[in-house]
Amino acid sequence: MEENISNEIDFDKIDIKSEPPTEEPFRQYFYMAKCREWVKDFKQRNGRLPKSFVLNMGCQMNARDSEKLTGILSNIGYEITDGEDEADFVILNTCTVRDNANQKVYGRLGELNGCRRRNPHMKIALCGCMMQEPSVIERLKKSYSFVNLIFGTHNIFKFAELLYMTLDAKGMVIDIWEDTDKIVEELPVERKYSFKSGVNIMFGCNNFCSYCIVPYVRGRERSRKPEDILREVRRLVDDGVVEIMLLGQNVNSYGKTLEQPISFAELLREAEKVEGLKRIRFMTSHPKDLSDDLIKVMKESKKICRHLHLPLQSGSTRILNQMNRRYSKEQYLELAGRIRREIPDIAITTDIIVGFPGETKEDLEETLDVVKKVKFDNAFTFIYSKRTGTPAAAMEDQIPEEEVKERFDRLLKLVQETARGQVAKYQGSVMEALIEEVNANDDTMVTGRLSNNTLVHLPGNASMVGKVVQVSLDECHGFYYMGHPI
């Protein structure tokens, strides 16, 4: 699904023989026009269009960035494929939140090197969070010299220009910025889903949780202007979108650094007014910044989904201090309790890390206690991963892996129990579901998502995709329901 902006650019009117403009986004339009000439040439030489494959390896933020890369590639004239085998241009949009994310990239590069031998046209590009780590760039230069293009998170808007430089270049093109205060608007985007979309509201993070690499790879917090966000939302709705997810590392501190400050709750009030928009989600909330006003807006809203992702990370106040989370166990419990009281049908989900340096068995008990008390509707559990350059990496008492594994299994078991209990609460009731897709293995069934984020499978067909339907939740199967439309 192409968002309108690209239809408004007339690439044929751009004089590609002139000097490139210095202003953005016009400079990128210029390079897109230049790449289009290259694509025409490719087609003449090869009798087909070049193909590209964009692989998103990270979070929702990363997925939205992948849609921007895809938007630029398809505007240039590339055919988009969903596998690397036949692609002429492959771009891996990397994550680096835990070390296994990095390992996956190296593994994938090994495979791509094989594909590249079979397809001499193939160019390989890397971008995203992992590229912001200097040690990664060193390793790539040394051992993966077949990679053609590397750029980071701060200059993703420059993709067309960098691609143009890469098309006929020999050797590696590398462009990494340490930080930026720039936000470039009005670049083309191609959405994965016709009916739902992420919308960035802010970039970067200022929290510096001691285990987390994100502030180092995504830079300082900066918010988009509300008018730019709302214009994008309106455009998306005009284009058939019914559900948006507002994206930021810490949405609760949205707007604080703008010339005319505005709170996240106020932004939500404005988004609610967009006619035709049916559902609003957002991700991620930091407990320390969650305001009473936000709870009030959620409670009063007809469009904000009954789901709050509220990362706990640990239930031990001592570990929370070490993590620099700036709340205690009691404060988290009080907040979660207040949210559940005010909005009884809300689902609260969370992220938890086990094995943070110095974590004892008693600390884990505290975490288990919070899980029991809050009864999370779902929880993502992670084994602590040491990230070079973060304060936690230098802490003493890094815990041996065997010990962490055992703790992790205990936590996972408990989390699954509470989640099952929570999901099952709605058995027999009728709820609205937004139908997202036809099931891959059975085309007489579709999958929908409830406001509280639970999935439901029901009989249906492709014509229902993107529609909100009333569904009877007949049978709870742990984390999802089987149901039928009413």
Ligand code: 5AD
């Ligand atoms: N090790 C393990 N998990 C981590 N996360 C962030 N950094 C680390 C790390 N170093 C988890 C947090 C965060 C989620 C996106 O990833 O739980 O909320």
Ligand code: SF4
């Ligand atoms: Fe997303 Fe963080 Fe991974 Fe970057 S490092 S893709 S921001 S989870």
